[in-house]
Amino acid sequence: MNALADQLLVLSLLVNFIVLGTSRLAFSVRAVALQGVVLGVLPALIHPFSWHLVAIIIGMLLAKGLVIPWMIMNAIRQAEIRREIEPFIGFIPSLVLGALFTALAFVFASKLPLAPEHEGLLFVPASMATIMCGFLILMARRKAISQVIGYLVMENGIFIFGLILADAMPLMVEAGALLDLLVGVFVMGIVMNHISREFSSLDTSRLTALRED
Amino acid sequence: MHSDVLRDPAVLVLIAILVTAFSGVPGLLIRGGATGQRLATLGAVIAAFLGLHSAISLLLAKTTTTFVIAWNLPFDACEIGLDPLSLFFLIPIFIVFLCGSLYANGYWPASSHRSSEPALTFFYGLLAAGMGLVVVARNGVLFLMAWEIMALAGYFLMVIEHDKEEVRRAGTVYLVAAHIGAAALFVFFSLLRLHCSSFLFPGQGGLHIVAAPATALFIAALIGFGSKAGLMPLHIWLPSAHANAPSHVSAMLSGVMLKMGIYGLLRFFSFIADRPLWWGVVLAVAGLVSAFLGICLAASQRDIKRLLAYSSIENIGIIATGIGVAMIGQATGNPRLALLGMVGALLHILNHSLFKPLLFFCAGSIIHGTGTRELDRMGGLGKRMRWSALLTLGGAIAISGLPPFNGFVSELFLYLGFFGEARANLPYVVLGAPVLALVGGVALITFVKLYGATFLGNPRSQQAAHCHEAPLSMLAPMGTLLGLCLLGGIFPQLLLPLASPLLATLTPVVSGTASQPLPLGWITMAGVAILGLAALLAFSLRHRVSALPKATATTWGCGYLRPSGRMEYTGTAFSEILTSLMSGIVRTRVAKAAISGYAPPPAAFCYAPEETILERLLLPLFDIVGIGFAFCRRLQHGQAHIYVLYIFATLLLLMLWIH
Amino acid sequence: MMWVFVVIPLLGALIAWLIPDNRLRPLVLPVFALLHLVMTFAVVAISPPPSHDGWIYLDALGKLVLISISILFTVCAFYAVGYLRYRQERSNRILCMALLICLSAMTLVSISQNLGLLWVALETTTVAMAPLIYFNHNARSIEATWKYLLICSVGIAIALLGLFFLAYSTIVARQDVTLLLNSLINDAPRLHAGWRHSAFIFLLVGFGSKMGLAPLHTWKPDAYGEAPGLVGALLAGGLVNCAFLALLRVYQIAVATNEAASFQGALLGMGLVSMAFAAIFMARQSDFKRMLAYSSVEHVGIMAVALGLGKAALFGALLHMINNALTKGVLFLSSGNIHRAYNSKSTAFVRGALRLTPWSGALFLASFLAITGSPPFAPFISEFTIVSSAFTQGNSWTGILFLLFLAVIFIGMASTVLPVVMGSVPDGMETTTYRDTPGTVLPLLALMGIILMLGLWIPAPMQELLHEGAKLLGEK
């Protein structure tokens, strides 16, 4: 069981690299949706059955697999952009940095002691690596859509960490956190729609009217 | 019970401060008409008489009273105390407040300044009350609050005519300087709290610290109080502030508020019994430097009020010199030096708070009469403004330190202190005397210039030609002040009992009869003799001249037939020799067009003395810092992804640092 | 019982949604704000015992935050009625709703004792504020909203990760996994140091970016500058206090570990850096609302420095939290009025506010003096407590840097504020119809009165609360 979980985590790490390495926005959105689905399935593998668990899984699958990707795709369609043209950090350097960050995450995770039931599992390093990659995307891309994608990747990383706490954490917090993130992204989506209407582009590098001269 | 409380002069003093604070409040509520101003004046009269009477009687009785007031702030008890040091400083506050309030009725009448008068009157009272609270506060935080109330009230008074760019600029510089000075006082009172473990002031000599902590306290006090007093080079706010405020406000700022800095220093010194010798040396040197540079800058000014403002720096310098000399005397166990320095300084505090407000009032009546502050546009006012001319003349003589006015008395004591050391063990102290003499010489130039350029000769402009005399409401307070100046100059015996109760606190080394080495009787004699001789000569000469033929003619123009007022020797020209001699200190900005050809076009000439430290040092420094800041401001470039990078970098740095 | 407290503003939001009339709708705000204020004082007086398994409890820190938020919100609500009369050109439905939702979330922040719940509430405030910032619906405001959302979401995500670390450290320490404040404080010394330290740093950065500690403050000038004054006041007074409360909770745990020195060092450092940033950015600031944003950065810096100093400064930190919230309220609302009157927030155009809008101008000037620590206003008391505590602790360099930054900030702020309020109104400038009305001035005067009162006299119960709060933060 745990071996399967590890393989799924590796899959989600791969998704990180896909997102880092591609310029096609629609492709990254789908990849992130896949990551969300993979992560949504994970709890079923490591935790015993409970209604609480079912609720989380369904919530995850719906939110990360369907609603959010659909919303972002919608935004892409409206703004009529397909590609991230001028990333702040190029795709090859992004991949290299992503690899570096992933390695760093493994080092960091190995420095900190884990509970015995999590030792030998990829949860903590994968979570760290995904968060760092999310950060990297946020820093490396200029377009608002890419940044939402980066934020989603980061969220996924945090979610992985949350998984190892899921059975111990009360439902209310979990659900609240999920709901909040969902609403957060949802509001971002609305704002993106407004941006595309106002600027006819989702390039956040154009959003630099507010600055100090 | 109640009547007993009200008979206690200490309570009366506090009531007087309260009345002062609220004297302007009716004016804020009753809009329109002069009722508010009249009520404020009435309040000022009541407060001043209550306060002066009680303060002087308490001072002569050498009593100390303490009150504790309940407050809920976490800074120990709110203590208010009246000791000789406080009472002494209350005297000028009430005198100048009274005179200024009376003067305002003519100078800033509610009828012609409908919108600004209520605020001006209100803050005037608040300023005086703030100063009153400063001197009675016995808790560091209460002191700071009073201090800032005073500073802010002063600010609002100053910018009352904020339509003018110059006023706003002066106000900003003042406010910033006051704030930085207050920051130094934050340090001062925090350190004091550290050493006393309470915000309450320690008693006389109650603070026993040496070496580094004492040095830190001294430096903080010197910056905090010195900037308020206007010691060089912390004076930058002073000239333009005094110049741009309404004149009765300048009188208050210069006559009293500067003394609050001196009060703070004296209060601080009273805490520490064993003051290092070098403190006195630093203070005396700073004082002499301020006095000399201040008067040199004053001499070169073209603006009558800036001139007076710089002269305030000079006088504060003289006061600081006196205190420094007294501290040297205290530290070396030399009672004579301590006595003469301190008495000289204390009397000069009183004297300066009489003649400087007088001169600012005079400047006010000149501005009132002509509508300009430019000395070079005045001239010949003496014929239309007889009383103002006479009062200004008296003030000018008094501030130049000449007999028979009071300025001479305090300077004489300082000289005696210096000269006494020529024969004793501190011969280098005596070097202060020639500097003081030089200061006196330049002061003479300055005030001959002030009086000559305004009242004497022919009018240099239309404004000057059509000037008008100030009303009685302005002249009466001026006359009172001049009378006090003359009284103090001829009968210093009257002033000395006000200063001597402080000596036990400030210079404990002085014991026994304080007046022993002071030639008080001789000063009286000299004053009477000058007045008598002059009267006698005037009488006999008048008698003589009345028998002789008399004629009037125009001034002999050395053959030039059509002299005009514009060709007179201006004030600027009068001080030009000195200014050029002191060009290393007094920078002037001269702008003139190059003249070419046989028939040159009309050209303009501009000559303006600069505020050396502000314009040559601080503003360029600010510019450099501003460029640096502008460079740093690029960090906020508006690119969101880099902002995320900041977060990431912070996280990374903190993680690295903590592990 | 306490849940009513959270639900009532939500009810208000529902009512606001149902009211169709744009003119009538804002009246919901003062009604519910007053209700909230009354309940706040009642709850503070009664101080009900912990409920919901200890998740909900109003301790001294929560009380202080709640009081400050409730007062500020009430003032803003009354102001909003007057303000929205001038903004009839657009619907205020979302504004009114979001304000009340925000109030509800802020209340939840102050009463929750479970860090998870606290995080949820804090995130709700973030999201609820977004439409408020976007109220003006123009390119600039959308840019500001976007940046606000992005940076705050990233920050809040980091905070969540920090919470997970903290929870995980209890697992590692073989405790029952928990995010209850009391259990964490009790178990603090046993938590694993590595996880714990990482958690503190993540929480500091997370809540710090929400609070606006430099260099995590980048969203602040944009959001504060573009949001209506009303929203700016709530951002600077309400949201900052909520985030600060979250940070205080972390601080409580950190202090309980007895190894708080490094965390305090981080706070001190970030606090001073924030003040330095504020000093640099406030110099020659030509937009007076952006300037207020940097002033907010400065004041969160001051609070962080106070936490870093500990001991007597804690009292100052808590008092400053309240003072800053109230004074920022006056600053933002009065500057909003001036903005309305001139239709510009650039110092190049706005001159002589004392002439055009005498009350707003005077209030702006007075609150500027107050926020820069001039007596007799309340911020003086707290700032002086903090700086004097730096010196009495022997931490003179902190004190000196603190004062230096304050001085530079004062110069910067004075050179922006004074030209705005003073001088004469520029000729030929097209000014709007806005003039001071009781509706937009009286609430501010009331608030200014409170600030003045707190500067001269702190009510005994409040002083008790402050001391109690400081004790919770580890002051002996």
Next chain:
Amino acid sequence: MVDTILHLVLVLTMPPLLLGVIGKTKAAFAGRVGAPYLQPYYDLARLMRKGVVISDTTTWLFKAGPIITLAATLLAALLVPLGRHAAPISFTGDMILFAYLFALGRFFTTAAALDTGSSFEGMGAAREVTFSCLAEPALFFALITLTRLSGSLSLTPMLNHVTLFVWWDTGAALLLMMTGLFVVLLAENCRIPFDDPNTHLELTMIHEVMVLDHSGPYFGCILYGASLKLYLLGAFFLHIALPLSSGNSYLDWLIFALSMILLAMAIGVVESVMARLRLIRVPQLLVAAIILTAFSLILVVR
């Protein structure tokens, strides 16, 4: 008592004689006969009888100026000991009063000059105050040195302290001081090389140009006051330059009167052999005097 009366008599009668002597000396150098020694007295008497022309620009100050200046100088005359005798008035700190009385006189002289509104008189007044201001520190340095030597804070004991024995001990210091004081004496009294009392080239003058508009008895007051000032500073100077004492009071008076005449002749000689300095050089000479007197102090204190 007799000394006081003699003091008053000399102060009131002798000063104009110095001007006569100076004039005669200069005439002798120029190979002329010159005006009689008593010419200044005749001038004064004539002025006292002459009518007054007063500028319509002036105020009362114009007439008060000479009177107050003379009053101040007369009071100062009571403070300076003549010869080896005590001054009529002597108290601790009288040297300060002495210096400040001259300053008071200067205040009124210059103010009266400005009262005429003439640019020439303004020019003179500006020069007068500036140069006197520079002479002041030199005088004070000298006073300090004397205080140091005599241990006294009053002019009479201070000046009478200097004897030939003191010269023997501190000759170098006294010589420096004497030189400095002589410069001060010439500058304060507007003699050559600082000013030429005889020319009427207004642009270069100091004192004379200030009093251009005064006439009649007022001008008489000024003339007498100026000679009295010269007399007093001369007496001051002689205490250091010629500290001769015979032990007999009357003989001392005689010695004093003779040495005053000698001093007048010396001034006459200086005026005859020197040219007037350019105005811009004047401050330099005065600063030199300050330095000389300061050095004398350092030599004494060392």
